[in-house]
Amino acid sequence: MFLQVDQVSISYPRAAAPAVQAVSFALQPGQLGALIGPSGSGKTTLLRAIAGLEQAQAGSIVLDGQQLDGPGVRIAAEQRRIGMVFQDFALFPHLDVEANIGFGLHSDHGDNHGNRQQRRRRVQDMLELVGLGGMQSKFPHQLSGGQQQRVALARALAPQPRLLLLDEPFSSLDIELRERLAEEVRRILKHAGITALMVTHDQMEAFAVGDVVGVMQQSRLEQWDQPYALYHRPATRFVADFIGHGMFVPGALVGAPGDMAMETPLGRLHDVSRIMETLQSDALPGESFDVLLRSDDVVHDDLSPFRARIVRKSFRGADFLYTLQLDDGLELLSLVPSHHDHAVGESIGIRLEVNHVVAFPRATG
Numbered sequence: 001m002f003l004q005v006d007q008v009s010i011s012y013p014r015a016a017a018p019a020v021q022a023v024s025f026a027l028q029p030g031q032l033g034a035l036i037g038p039s040g041s042g043k044t045t046l047l048r049a050i051a052g053l054e055q056a057q058a059g060s061i062v063l064d065g066q067q068l069d070g071p072g073v074r075i076a077a078e079q080r081r082i083g084m085v086f087q088d089f090a091l092f093p094h095l096d097v098e099a100n101i102g103f104g105l106h107s108d109h110g111d112n113h114g115n116r117q118q119r120r121r122r123v124q125d126m127l128e129l130v131g132l133g134g135m136q137s138k139f140p141h142q143l144s145g146g147q148q149q150r151v152a153l154a155r156a157l158a159p160q161p162r163l164l165l166l167d168e169p170f171s172s173l174d175i176e177l178r179e180r181l182a183e184e185v186r187r188i189l190k191h192a193g194i195t196a197l198m199v200t201h202d203q204m205e206a207f208a209v210g211d212v213v214g215v216m217q218q219s220r221l222e223q224w225d226q227p228y229a230l231y232h233r234p235a236t237r238f239v240a241d242f243i244g245h246g247m248f249v250p251g252a253l254v255g256a257p258g259d260m261a262m263e264t265p266l267g268r269l270h271d272v273s274r275i276m277e278t279l280q281s282d283a284l285p286g287e288s289f290d291v292l293l294r295s296d297d298v299v300h301d302d303l304s305p306f307r308a309r310i311v312r313k314s315f316r317g318a319d320f321l322y323t324l325q326l327d328d329g330l331e332l333l334s335l336v337p338s339h340h341d342h343a344v345g346e347s348i349g350i351r352l353e354v355n356h357v358v359a360f361p362r363a364t365g
Contacts, residue, residue: 001026001062002195003050003163008059008069010045019045021219022059027212032189033197034210037242041216043199047165050197051084052077064162083161087168089152091140098123098136101155126154130188145173146181153185157192164189166198170205182208203243215239232356240292240358245321245333251291251359253284262359264291265330266298266306266352272359288362295321297354298334304349308332310342324350 003026010020020042027033035043048054050061052068052075060070063082068075091100098120105119127133130150140148149169156164169185170178182205189196189209200206206213207227214224215238223235234240241248251262253272262269269291300322308324311331315338322342324332334350342348 002029002031002064003027003197004060004062005046005050006060006062008046008049008056008061010042010049010054010056018042018219020049020056023216023219023221024059025212025214025221025224027195027197030190030193030195032186032195032209032211034206034213035197035199035216036201036203036206036213037216039201042219043214043216044167046216047167047197047199050163051082051165052080081159081162083156083159083164085149085152085156085164085166085169087171089140089148089172091148091151091155093140095139096136097127097132097138097140097143097151100140100151101126101136101158103155104159122158123154126158129157129192130154131184146177149173149181150184150188153188157194162195164194164196166196168200169198170200170202178202178205179208185209215242217242232358234292234358237290237360240360244294245335246292246294246297247332248290249293249330249332250362251289253287253289255285257285260285262289262291262357264293264352265326265328266293266332266350269352269354269357271355271357289359290362292358292360293332293352293354295333295335297352298324298332298350299353300334300336300340300348301351302349304351306350307347308334308350309347310344313342313344322348324348 006024008020008023009018011018023046035046037043045054049056055074056069061068063080067073068080092103101123102119105122123136127136130153132147132150143151170181173181186209198209210227212224213227213230215222215230217238223230223239230239230243234243249264251264253260254263255261260272262272308326310322311325312323314321318338320336320338320341322334322336324334
């Protein structure tokens with residue numbers, strides 16, 4: 001592993017609880033990771049600890065075989081060779097693009113950056129990498145938000161860091177630009193072969209950039225996995241609830257051991273093998289569960305015997321996100337093509353189309 005974070009904990013004086021608690025994960029060379037979670041979950045604190053801007057009280061951080069933090073070891077931030085991109089870009093307004101990108105290229109970075117010609121060549125290479133060739137004489141105020149973000153990325157990559165950290169890099173941009181730039185940043189980082197870790201509160205940004213994504217809650221890492229696995233095979237109830245749009249409905253196991261199914265208010269689900277593996281086959285017929293139904297699991301079908309009333313609707317362009325209510329008051333979400341434009345209060349037919357059954361033992365209390 002290229003980056004190894006092992007049982008790292010971080011606490012602040014007079015704080016009621018640790019900011020980061022026993023977090024472990026790893027990145028392979030050239031892999032892109034992302035950390036998401038609610039505000040205050042500890043993701044930015046963890047990122048700053050890897051950068052050397054916060055001190056871990058327990059655990060260790062190893063980068064490319066070098067221990068950065070651990071018992072009796074603490075490498076200063078400036079000696080870690082880690083690049084960082086901040087949410088406010090932090091460009092120097094009085095310097096042009098070339099000077100901004102070349103700011104960190106001094107002789108103390110080695111002979112490769114020891115003279116002006118090599119420095120200029122490196123800046124030009126970075127401009128081409130981020131798609132800003134020919135813009136070296138522009139000043140930050142002459143650039144769009146997306147272009148400023150690319151300059152910040154080029155500046156962080158110019159000294160050839162071992163690891164790149166990105167702290168909410170798209171938060172100051174509008175939504176459409178954020179989605180487009182997230183995909184572009186992934187392309188740039190992959191082309192550069194850099195290992196990177198990003199913190200974001202936006203799931204779509206995390207999925208667009210990360211090969212692996214970690215979900216944090218209340219200072220702990222709930223799951224570190226590929227985006228597909230987080231969505232379809234969440235390890236905890238929190239991850240299941242946090243990722244995507246969905247609602248929990250009651251369910252009960254039916255059938256005989258080896259041929260179990262899950263009975264729900266909208267019919268029977270048969271693909272419960274993963275649930276049984278998770279529970280190590282201890283579940284018995286009749287046991288109660290909370291079954292996660294995502295918005296794409298609930299399909300609008302006028303021929304279905306199951307009916308639901310639309311209580312809210314949100315237009316998404318190509319789709320409507322309907323909040324539906326069954327006769328017993330149970331609510332569901334359904335993502336429906338926008339040409340199926342029904343009014344709030346109208347009753348529509350629905351059926352389940354579930355490829356991966358996600359369920360947890362019934363919550364009590």
